[in-house]
Amino acid sequence: MTATDLSLTKHAADRLFQRKRLLGFGIPAVIVLYFVYIVVAFDIPGLAQRANMDNAVTVLSDSWSHKVHVTRDNRTGQISYAVEGERKGRYPEGQRPAWVSGDEVLTIDLGSDHIVRYLPDTRTEIEIPGFPMIEVQARGRTLVTNLPEALPEWISASSRRIGITTPEGRITLTGARTEVFNYFPGWELFWFTLDSPYHGHSFAALLLGDRLDAERSNIAGALHDFWNNPMWRHKDVAWAIGETILMAFLGTMGAALIALPLAFLAARRFSPLMALRAATRRLFDFLRGVDALIWTVVLSRAFGPGPLTGALAILITDTGTFGKIFSEALENVDGKQIEGVASTGAKPLQRYRFGVIPQVVPVLLAQLLYFLESNTRSATIIGAITGGGIGLMLTQAIQTQKDWEEVAYYIVLIVLMVMVMDWLSGWLRGKLIGRRD
Secondary structure (H helix, E strand, O other): OOHHHHHHHHHHHHHHHHHHHHHHHHHHHHHHHHHHHHHHHOOHHHHHHHOOHHHHHHHHHHHHEEEEEEEEEOOOOOEEEEEOOOHHHEOOOOOOOOOEEOOOOEEEEEEOOEEEEEEOOOEEEEEEOOEEEEEEEEEOOEEEEOOOOOOOOOEEEOOOEEEEEEOOEEEEEEOOEEEEEEEEEOOOOOOOOOOOOOOOOOHHHHHHOOOOEOOEOHHHHHHHHHHOOOOOOHHHHHHHHHHHHHHHHHHHHHHHHHHHHHHHHHOOOOOOOHHHHHHHHHHHHHHHHOOHHHHHHHHHHHHOOOHHHHHHHHHHHHHHHHHHHHHHHHHOOOHHHHHHHHOOOOOHHHHHHHHHHHHHHHHHHHHHHHHHHHHHHHHHHHHHHHOOHHHHHHHHHHHOOOOHHHHHHHHHHHHHHHHHHHHHHHHHHHHHOOOOO
16 A cells, blocks of 8 residues: 555544544534524423413322312302212202311311301301411401411412312302312212212112112212212213214225225326326325315314214224325235135235235224324313313313313223223234234
């Protein structure tokens, strides 16, 4: 090797090492700049400042617990007791929680020496350990109180509204009403409401005990009251889940039925006209290029809300996806099997039926079952827009900003539904296609 060759080799090596050093520095620098862009574009510091951890804690606690409301109407003096503040969860006349006592002076014992008293003349006394006695009186829309000017973080006060949050419960006072919220773990009234004769009885008592309703057997009556529970709406929830599954099933199966014949037009082996292949493929690109949620909005404006609109949105999007997948599967079929069928004198349709379809069925079924499982999740979101299925009930519960235990219930059911669909699709795949060890 000459000196010139050594010089050229050294120069090439130096350029290579320099390029490596630039890449080693440039790639991390680009990543850092990208994260800086994310912080600025999404206003991460502002988001952190706006975050309210107290609200997050309240939402989480509401998802696994329930609260009993003790409400006094300051205009009429009427007292009401209700689980989650709902009319369907109101205590029957003459009944009230055991931690409420007194008549003229109503005493509410929240526990740990936290006491609230409803006094005559719309007056309220609140005892909290380590804090002076709080006295509040409603005069029209205005609240008169002895609260000091410097308030702790767990008290918010104005002339129209006072909010007190303690580890034992919350108290809200306005000119119109005074309300105490006492929290307890669990989903109360999930099985039976307060007006049901089966409320408060164990399963053993229902199965082995005496008849609780003279007109019905314990099992029949308990099943009826549970199924028609007006607070948790088990019957409506079951119907909504059925709508969601049906939406996914109709959209997925309808898309497969439409995409399969169109896939033959997009496959090079079965469609000799390039213009026809290109037009069909561009149609597939257009259908799957627009997300199902966009199709949902468009179709809901055209046909109105409903589960069928959601099914059509899934059908349109999946037609484009299935068309691409099926056409690629058709282009990879083995020509010898088709030639073998053709040698028997089979017509073109018979060649497709017996020479092509058996080869692509495993691929088609595998994709079909996967999309059926995936569309079950998608139908939940689509149902929230089109007004059908469990997605609508979930959205309604979130919009109330108070029914977080129902939100948790619906999320659990959605997860269980997806798990069942996953198991079912795997079982069907094993039965129809077979399993490989």
